[in-house]
Amino acid sequence: MDISVLKEKILENNYVPVILDEIGCHHISCKAGYVQCGNPDGDNQGAITVYLNEGLLTVDYTREIHSSSNLDTIDIFDLVQFFCSCTFYEAVRKVCNWCGINYYKDEYNDLPESLKFTKFISEMADDESSYEEMQPLKPIKENVLSYYFPAVNDFFLRDNISYSTQMLFEIGYDDVSNRITIPVRDEMGTLVGVKGRLFLKQEEMTEEEQRVKYIYLERCNRARILYGLYLSEKYIARTGYVYVVEAEKGVMQLWNMGIKNCVATCGKKISQYQINMLTRLSSHIIFCFDKDVTIDELNDIAYKFLDCIQISAIVDTENLLEEKESPTDNPDKFKQLIAKYTQVIKNGK
Template identity: 30%
Template sequence: MDVYDLKNHIIENPEHIVLILEKTGFYNVDERGNEYRCARKKGRNPTSVKVNKTTLGATCFSTNLKGDLITLVQNKLGLSFPKTIKRISEIVDYKSEEEYKPPELPFGGFYKKIRKLSNTMDLALETYSDDILDQFVSVPNKLFYEDGILPLTQSLFQVGYDSVSGRITVPWKSLSGELCGVMGRLNKKEVNDEETKWLPIISFPKSKTLYGFVENYSSIREKSIVMIGESEKHSMALASKGLNVGVSLGGSFLSEIQANHIKSMFPKKSLVMMDEGLGEEHSVEIANSLKFENFFENEVGYIFDRENQYLPKGSKMAPSDLDKSTLHLLIRDCTVWI
């Protein structure tokens, strides 16, 4: 299930917004210009909820929710992200790409670009039941804790331990929330030349998903900011600092699939936070690919510690490795907005 193919389907058929709201327990749905207004509960203020037709951005004044139609329904029904996607798909009778042929698309071709990408590249990932994770020990890892990743965060991201390979297990989710792979990290600080720090325990193409996307989706939509980094630890370290807005690429390159899904969340600010040692031009290229060309204004920037004031030269440190106060200074002093 491609989340943003689903969102595009709803945007192309705005009457589906009404259907989704009514079927999930909202009342008095009324069209007002470019948005729908309704009540969260029967007999309540009929304008307390609003949903934008062209972006699916949503606000619920009675609960202070700021997000999109997905997070609005998720909050109302108390479902997980994958179950929310499934419920919405059932309501609108959503068909797969092969079964569904769209009319002309909005937004100057932005969603058309995503659909074209769907046609030329296989977006589907092989997914698995979470029961597979039962073969690993579900326990917080001391090595990660010493690196600033709290036990609660490790639990949220389902970090475990594989006694067979002696590696810390880090599950990856597809963009719709299903388990699609597991990375394994050697459970020791010092790694010699004959050893590989990270290896896949369940292989998958990282370029087709984003680490932290599912776990942080609601927070990214609410705060309208996303911080993009390289490794899985980027998203977990930020979350341990109370910054649940990180997504990780699983490397230093941003694929077109990843870029389009980041942009599809319509963040007002996107901040590229690559590891020390990577050239500035690389961050510039990634940042440029996250800038909207029209119809939606967003700020995109990248961190580059030119004088190595906060990230020591040759350290290959990630910005998220810094403590919260130092990270704040790094962002303040070393962010370049394009």
């Protein structure tokens, strides 16, 4: 669910007092256009003000609270993060549970047909949006994974993904399609898809097999996924920066190196939805895309982020990587690339 949509639901149903009560705030008082209360650990009965606007902008006059949106303002989710000592998406999960909101409810399907058409035209007219990105993620049942063998493999082992790391990411095998299976979980840890990698060596594949080397056995909207985020969010919060790779395998390779503050965009194309998610996660983003991504493409990506976000990227100017080699394939090369070939694409303000 878009965070903006979640905020709309909170406003429509007057859930702000519920959230403040769950945090432990006291003397909650609803005013015209805002709600006031005291901090859970303070005596000032008017220490917090939550404005009942679309941003649910929040002011705490007696506490210094960091904005997870990397703006100068904080919102009610920042308040939950602060007092519950949790990450952003943990705060979202708590709010949904407290308010009885279904995070996966398809708001688009609830609209009247006339409004659906208007919304579709409006969003398609926006150059930054696409029909694909509009499609919500839909949870799939966990027992789907029982259709596949929970088996580690030597293909990934040779690519520097240990058996234990494969087990952590629930790697399996589908004997029907002869594919390694990669479960895809969203930021909440909910199963939303399964990707399959053909169980053949690259040199053994026909041209057609190479074209479909990776396919979704259980489809999901990759434009709304940052692969690995449900595991890595706390490490991103701890370090203050995030490595962004293209492929799911890259996340596993970094975890195998002990680098856990990382996510994958599941392709070199990055959606506005993913940009919004990354902006919530960190003010310093380091892209570790394959070498076929040009500096112009990296500049285009950086331009889409808020000015306050620092964007860096690995740029292999000395051809350290081979033609088909990803930055994370070789641990020693990755360390060299980070140390010597990381360029600042955009300074955060």
